[in-house]
Every structure is written in structure tokens, then in C-alpha cells.
Amino acid sequence: MTVHHILGAGVMGLCTAVELARRGASVTVHDPLGLPGPHQCSWWAGGMLAPRCEGETAEEIVVNEGLKAVDWWQAQGAEVTRNGTLVVALGRDRAELDRFARRTTGHSLLSAEEVAEIEPLLAGRFSRGLFFAEEAHLDPQAALAALVVRAKELGVRFTTDSAAEGNVIDCRGTAARDILPDLRGVKGEMLILHSSEITLSRPVRLLHPRIPVYIVPRGDGTFMLGATMIESAERNRASVRSVLELLTAAYALHPAFGEAEIVEIGHDARPAFPDNLPRLRHAGGRLCLNGLYRHGYLMAPALARMAADHLLEGRNALLEEALPA
Amino acid sequence: MQVYGTELAGRFLLGTALYPSPAVMQEAFRASKAAVATVSVRREGAGSGAGMVFWQIIAGLGIPVLPNTAGCHSVKEAVITAHMARELFDTRWIKLEVIGNSDTLQPDPFGLVEAARILTGDGFQVFPYMTEDLVLADRLLDAGCEVLMPWGAPIGTGLGLLNRYALRSLRAHFPDVPMVIDAGLGLPSQAAEAMEMGFDAVLLNTAVAKAGDPVAMARAFALAIEAGVLARAADPIEPRDMAAPSTPVLGKAFLA
Numbered sequence: 001m002t003v004h005h006i007l008g009a010g011v012m013g014l015c016t017a018v019e020l021a022r023r024g025a026s027v028t029v030h031d032p033l034g035l036p037g038p039h040q041c042s043w044w045a046g047g048m049l050a051p052r053c054e055g056e057t058a059e060e061i062v063v064n065e066g067l068k069a070v071d072w073w074q075a076q077g078a079e080v081t082r083n084g085t086l087v088v089a090l091g092r093d094r095a096e097l098d099r100f101a102r103r104t105t106g107h108s109l110l111s112a113e114e115v116a117e118i119e120p121l122l123a124g125r126f127s128r129g130l131f132f133a134e135e136a137h138l139d140p141q142a143a144l145a146a147l148v149v150r151a152k153e154l155g156v157r158f159t160t161d162s163a164a165e166g167n168v169i170d171c172r173g174t175a176a177r178d179i180l181p182d183l184r185g186v187k188g189e190m191l192i193l194h195s196s197e198i199t200l201s202r203p204v205r206l207l208h209p210r211i212p213v214y215i216v217p218r219g220d221g222t223f224m225l226g227a228t229m230i231e232s233a234e235r236n237r238a239s240v241r242s243v244l245e246l247l248t249a250a251y252a253l254h255p256a257f258g259e260a261e262i263v264e265i266g267h268d269a270r271p272a273f274p275d276n277l278p279r280l281r282h283a284g285g286r287l288c289l290n291g292l293y294r295h296g297y298l299m300a301p302a303l304a305r306m307a308a309d310h311l312l313e314g315r316n317a318l319l320e321e322a323l324p325a
Numbered sequence: 326m327q328v329y330g331t332e333l334a335g336r337f338l339l340g341t342a343l344y345p346s347p348a349v350m351q352e353a354f355r356a357s358k359a360a361v362a363t364v365s366v367r368r369e370g371a372g373s374g375a376g377m378v379f380w381q382i383i384a385g386l387g388i389p390v391l392p393n394t395a396g397c398h399s400v401k402e403a404v405i406t407a408h409m410a411r412e413l414f415d416t417r418w419i420k421l422e423v424i425g426n427s428d429t430l431q432p433d434p435f436g437l438v439e440a441a442r443i444l445t446g447d448g449f450q451v452f453p454y455m456t457e458d459l460v461l462a463d464r465l466l467d468a469g470c471e472v473l474m475p476w477g478a479p480i481g482t483g484l485g486l487l488n489r490y491a492l493r494s495l496r497a498h499f500p501d502v503p504m505v506i507d508a509g510l511g512l513p514s515q516a517a518e519a520m521e522m523g524f525d526a527v528l529l530n531t532a533v534a535k536a537g538d539p540v541a542m543a544r545a546f547a548l549a550i551e552a553g554v555l556a557r558a559a560d561p562i563e564p565r566d567m568a569a570p571s572t573p574v575l576g577k578a579f580l581a
Contacts, residue, residue, distance in 0.1 A: 057345040103537060184347075184378030209481050209531075231347075231379035241396075274382065275348035 001026050004311065005164035006171055009035060011042035011140070011296045012289050012303065013171035014147040018076055019304035021154035023312055028157045030164050036144035041173060041235075041268035044190055045296050046216050046226050047140040048203045049073070050085050052106040052132045054295065059277060062295055063105075065302035070136045072301035076150045078143040080136050083202035086110075086119055087130040090252060096207040097128060107132045121199055121254055137203050139218050140297060168286035169307065173271040174233060179284035183291060185233025185269030189242040190226035193250070195260035198223065206253050213249040222263070225250050229294070238267040270294055278303055280310065287311070326525045328472045328503050329418070329450040331389075335360035336520065337550050338391065338505060339543070340530025347382045349539055354386050357543035362386050363420055363528065365395040366410040380413070391452060393420035398427065400440045407444050419444060420452045420474070420507075420528075430480040434461045438468055445469030454507050457491040459498055466502065473499070474507035474528065477519065481531045483511020486518060496523045513542075513549030520553025521561070 004020050006013045009031035017027045033039045051066025074080045087107075089097040101107060107130045116123035118131070148158075170176050177183045200217040216224040228242045243265060250257040273279055273291035278299050281288045287310070289303050309315040326333045339359035344350035354362065364383055383390060392410035397403040400423060407419045423440050425433030432455050441451045445468060453465050457475040465473060475495060478484035486492055487509065496504065506519040507528040516527045527550060536542035 182378075209535075232376040233378070234376075272346075274346065274351070276346035 002167055003028055004167045004169060005030060006169045007031070007162070007164060008171040008173060008175070009033075009148075009158070010040040010171065010173055011045070011144065011147075011300045012173065012292060013169075014144060014151060015300040015304035016169055016171055016289060016307055017151045017156045018147055018154065019301070019308045020311065021151060021156045023308055025308075025312060026155070027151075028159060028164070029151070030159055030162050032160050032162045034160055035148060035158065036141070038266075041188070041270055042144060042296050043141060044188065044266040044268050045140040046190070046203070046214060046224055047138045047143065047297055048085065048214065048216055049080070049136040049138065049298060050132065050203065051298055052104050052135060053085055053087065053205060054298065055105065056100055056103045058295070059275075061277065062299060066295065066298040067134070069298050069301045070134075072305075073138060073143060073297070076147060078138055078146040080138045081202070082136040085132040085135040085137075085203050085205065086115070086122075087132070087205045087207065088115065088122070088126040088128075088253075089207040091127070093208055094128075096209060097130065100207055101130055104130075104132075106134055119200060119202070119204065121256070122204070125254065135203075137216055138297065143297065167311070169311075170284070170286045170288040171290070173290065173292075174235075174269050176271070176288060176290055177233075179286075180281070180288060180290060182273055183271055184231070184274075185235070186272050186293065187230040187232045187234050187269050188227040188267070188294070189230075189238040189246070190224060190228075190266045191243065191246055191262060192218075192264040192266070193223045193225055193257065193260040194221050194263050195223070195256060196221045197256050197259065198254065204253065206249055208249065211245045211249055213246055213253075215250060215253065223260070227294075233269045235267065235269045238265045270296075280306055326503055328452075333360040333526070334388070335550075336526040336554060337547055338363060338507075338526055338528035339533060340364075340528070341383055342530055343534035344539055347379065350534070351382065351386065353533055353539045353543040354388075356540045357533070357547050359388060359543075359547075360526075361389050361391050361528075363391045363393050363530070364414075366392045366413060367394065367396045367406050389418070390414050390416060391418050391420050392416065393454075394422045396424070397422060398424050398433075400436045400443070403436070403440045404443050404447075407440075407449055408447070411449070417448060417450045418452065419449050420454060422454045432456055432476070434458065437461070438464045441465055441468040441470055452505070457488050457495055459491070459495055462495055462499060462502075466499070472503045472505065474505045476508040477506050477515065478509025480508045482509055483532055484509055485511060485515035486522075489522075492519075492524075493522060513545045516546050517549040517553035517556070520550055521556050523557060526550075 003026045006029045017029050021027045049070050051063045055063040110129040112127045115129040174185045203216045205214045272293040276293045278291040337359045338361040340363045394403040394406040403423050423433045423436035451470050477486045503525045505526045506524050510529045511532045533542045
């Protein structure tokens with residue numbers, strides 16, 4: 001039986017492993033750094049499954065494929081919270097909310113009272129909000145762990161031996177720039193905060209012309225605050241300016257964040273192609289799945305499905321060719 | 326239009342930030358036929374070669390690059406950033422931004438003059454992002470600037486030409502200095518107006534990058550700039566108010 005060798009145990013590698021294995025394929029995941037951890041950019045993701053919000057700037061394919069991701073994650077045993085997304089803007093940035101509403105679909109406009117009803121913390125702070133009821137969120141680190149469990153149940157083998165021959169599927173993210181010259185890094189910085197005073201039931205996006213941020217509740221008073229988007233492949237540091245901007249925005253959302261504890265500051269670079277859309281591409285004698293940009297948890301299931309269609313059923317609907325130029 | 330002895334291939338200077346993707350940016354530049362691409366050194370410049378792929382994309386636009394010191398709040402910061410830019414992009418051009426207020430991003434005129442003097446002394450060709458103040462313009466020319474870039478309105482507001490009186494006055498006082506309206510434009514009609522007023526070029530970023538269709542908006546600005554230049558050269562008629570007649574019209578020959 002053919003063994004499929006997947007390089008990289010990030011969100012792309014693990015989704016592909018699970019998708020292939022659940023269709024009966026034999027799979028080995030190679031990652032010299034072992035199981036999921038802080039060395040991967042998937043580890044630092046926001047974990048929002050928010051295809052409609054992403055539609056503000058992303059192509060339609062991200063919206064359409066992303067809408068299917070929620071069910072996929074749930075089917076693999078990841079804990080997904082389906083509470084929607086709330087989008088707000090401060091008074092003087094009100095025009096941003098109108099623009100956001102024009103460029104997205106599947107939302108309803110909430111009054112100040114309705115905002116307060118679904119997120120009591122924000123009572124009296126915003127005169128309007130946009131609610132995207134279909135959207136969901138997950139905890140990326142828990143979701144990666146759930147995928148590892150699921151993969152092992154399905155018989156997937158894991159090894160730190162990076163030598164792989166035969167059917168190789170390259171899911172190495174930015175490390176694959178050695179064979180994907182048009183892949184670039186887009187730096188992101190984020191924070192993990194903790195506060196027992198703050199309760200949010202769903203991701204909240206605060207729009208701003210320069211520094212849009214989002215806050216994702218992770219349960220037990222833990223919140224993820226993200227994320228910068230900087231055209232740089234740098235992975236190893238967060239700048240004071242970025243952290244200041246993120247924290248200032250959180251403080252503007254609610255002053256209670258001023259008393260929160262900074263648990264962790266995360267930083268890494270997202271792999272992206274020039275149009276910020278993911279690709280399946282044959283390069284360097286292997287199939288490469290890459291360029292997930294800021295849509296890892298949203299788009300990895302779709303890419304994994306297409307890769308499995310291609311490898312196991314000979315279907316050649318490669319995303320790269322399927323996309324309009 | 327000539328700046329520092331270099332003939333520019335057009336009158337549209339376009340920024341490279343805030344686009345949905347680099348691919349959309351490339352297409353917007355093609356549609357804009359922009360003569361110059363501005364790029365923020367500070368934001369994307371971290372580390373050695375970390376932003377290389379993005380810079381290669383900008384270099385691939387095939388037009389001169391005008392690096393800027395966006396995000397610098399002090400003279401020292403701006404000067405250091407300008408030196409970094411010179412090394413990175415191998416150019417003496419620098420769009421000098423010294424920000425005086427981090428909320429409105431408006432220029433600090435005092436720091437601007439000081440930084441312009443230092444950088445000119447260091448061999449830079451400075452493009453100062455400035456308010457529309459006449460005295461400030463004078464000081465910047467004294468400091469060695471050979472081009473002026475007054476704002477239309479604060480960065481990213483899209484409010485257009487807020488102080489037409491001061492802009493007209495600036496244009497009239499320095500008829501031979503190349504002047505670029507930099508920042509605050511939201512609509513092509515505002516760019517056309519700037520050209521009709523006799524400005525030499527416009528520089529913008531947000532209005533194109535954050536439009537729903539950046540490529541179409543880039544083309545719209547290109548057409549408006551061309552229209553404004555043509556109109557200026559065509560010697561437009563003077564406006565004349567005939568709504569309130571000085572004497573009763575009834576019973577008079579209308580040309581009397």
C-alpha cells in the first residue's frame with residue numbers, strides 16, 4: 001500500500017493527514033520538531049472561523065470554502081463554539097462599520113441594546129454592531145491536539161525523521177520557500193491576556209482604519225488579542241509599537257482590559273502567496289499545500305480535501321488551476 | 326514634471342500599503358500608470374532581508390521607488406529611517422514624514438524643517454510631507470528642499486482639499502517649485518481639482534488601497550489627474566455669477 005509522507009505537523013499537515021487517513025490511506029507525518037508547538041505559526045492563530053468577516057478583503061473562495069470548515073472541525077472532534085462574531089467600531093470610526101457592512105454578507109445590524117444583550121460587557125459602549133450569526137471559533141492549540149488524537153486513531157504515524165521518499169506532501173509553511181520562491185512571510189503579533197473580570201461569549205472585532213483588532217475568548221478568563229499584519233518574514237520578536245497598538249485597541253474596547261494580566265506575547269510569520277490565496281502546487285517533485293495566510297483554520301480543511309481528491313481519486317481540480325487569474 | 330533633475334513619467338504617485346494582497350497592488354499600479362511608488366521603510370523594514378519578497382514585488386513594478394519615513398515621531402527617528410531607506414533602496418530620495426500627533430498623523434512642522442536640513446546636508450533629496458503653511462514652505466525651501474508636498478487633509482481621511490485658500494496662496498507664491506498634493510484625498514474629483522489649481526502631481530494610498538475595487542479606483546484617479554492637467558492647460562473660463570441681476574432685466578435688451 002502506498003504510504004503518503006506529509007512534511008510538517010502544523011494545521012495544514014495535520015488536516016491533510018486526517019483527511020487522507022479517514023479515506024483509508026496510509027500516512028506518516030514527518031516533523032523534526034515533533035508534535036504541534038510554539039515553533040509553528042498555527043500555534044499562534046486566532047482560531048476564528050469567520051469566513052463572512054474575512055470576505056471584507058478576501059476572495060469569494062475563502063468565504064465559500066471557509067463556511068464548510070466549521071462542520072469539518074467538529075467532525076474531527078475539535079471543540080468548536082458556534083456563537084457568531086460581533087463587529088463594532090468606536091464612535092468616530094463609525095464609517096468603518098458601514099464600509100464593513102457593505103463589503104460582507106450574512107450579518108444583521110444590532111442596536112446598542114442588542115449589543116448589550118449578547119455581550120453585557122459592552123453595554124453602553126457601542127451604539128451599533130454587526131452580528132455574523134453563522135460564524136464560530138475554536139482554540140487552535142486544543143484543535144491541533146484534537147487532530148493529533150484523531151490522526152492516531154486513524155492509524156497515522158508520527159516521526160521526527162525528516163527524510164521522506166516516495167509520495168511526499170509538503171506542508172511546511174514558510175519553510176517551503178526553498179522550493180516555492182513566490183511564497184512570502186506576513187508577520188503577525190498577538191497577546192494572550194487573562195482577566196477574571198471580563199466575559200465575552202464570542203470573538204469581537206474592533207474596526208479601525210489602521211489598527212483593526214479582534215479578541216477571541218478562550219474560556220476561563222483567557223483571551224487572545226490579535227493580530228498585526230506586517231510584510232516581513234521575521235518570526236522571532238514582537239515590537240513595542242505593535243504590542244502598544246494591540247493593547248491600546250483592547251483598552252478602547254473596554255477599560256477592564258487595562259487590569260488584565262499579560263500571559264504571553266506571540267509572534268510568527270504566516271505563509272502567503274502574492275494574491276494571499278492558498279495553493280496546491282506540484283513543485284520540487286512533490287505536492288505542496290501552502291499559502292494559507294491568515295486563513296489556516298478556515299482553509300486547511302478545504303485544501304486537505306482537494307489534496308485527498310487529487311491523490312486518492314485522481315481528480316485534478318487543483319486549486320491553483322481552479323482559481324481565476 | 327521634474328524633481329531634483331529627474332523627469333517623472335507622470336503625475337500620479339501611489340503608495341504600496343493597505344492593499345488586500347500584493348497581487349491586487351500590482352494590478353492597481355498597472356491601472357494607475359503611476360510614475361512613482363512610495364513605500365514605508367519602518368513598518369516593513371524589520372530585520373535583515375525579512376521583507377525581501379515584498380520589496381522584490383515593489384521593485385518589480387518597474388518604476389522609481391520613493392521610500393518614506395512614515396511612523397517616525399522625532400527628528401532622530403526620521404533621520405535614522407532615511408539612512409536605512411537609502412541603503413535598502415539605493416536611492417537618495419526620501420519622503421520625509423515627521424509625525425506631530427499620533428492620532429491625526431499630522432506633520433510636525435518644526436521637526437520637519439530640522440530633519441530636512443540634516444538630511445539635505447547628508448546628501449538626500451527630500452520630499453517633505455507638510456501642512457499647507459506658506460511660512461513652513463519658505464523654511465523648507467531654505468533647508469534645501471526642491472519639491473514640496475502639502476497635504477490636502479489628514480492622512481486617510483479622504484476629505485479632499487480642506488484649505489483651498491492656503492493651497493492657492495502656496496501655489497501662487499512659489500510658481501516654479503514642484504508641488505505634490507500628498508494625503509487626504511478620497512475621490513478622483515479632488516485629484517482633478519488639485520491639478521486644475523496648478524499643482525504638479527498627487528500622492529495617495531488609502532483612497533485606492535481601501536476602495537472596494539482598488540484597481541478600478543486606481544484607473545479612476547489616473548483619468549481624473551489627466552483631466553485636471555488638460556483642463557489647466559486649456560485655460561478654463563472664469564466663473565461668473567448671473568443669478569442676481571444688478572438692474573431689472575424686464576424690458577431691457579439682454580446684452581445692454
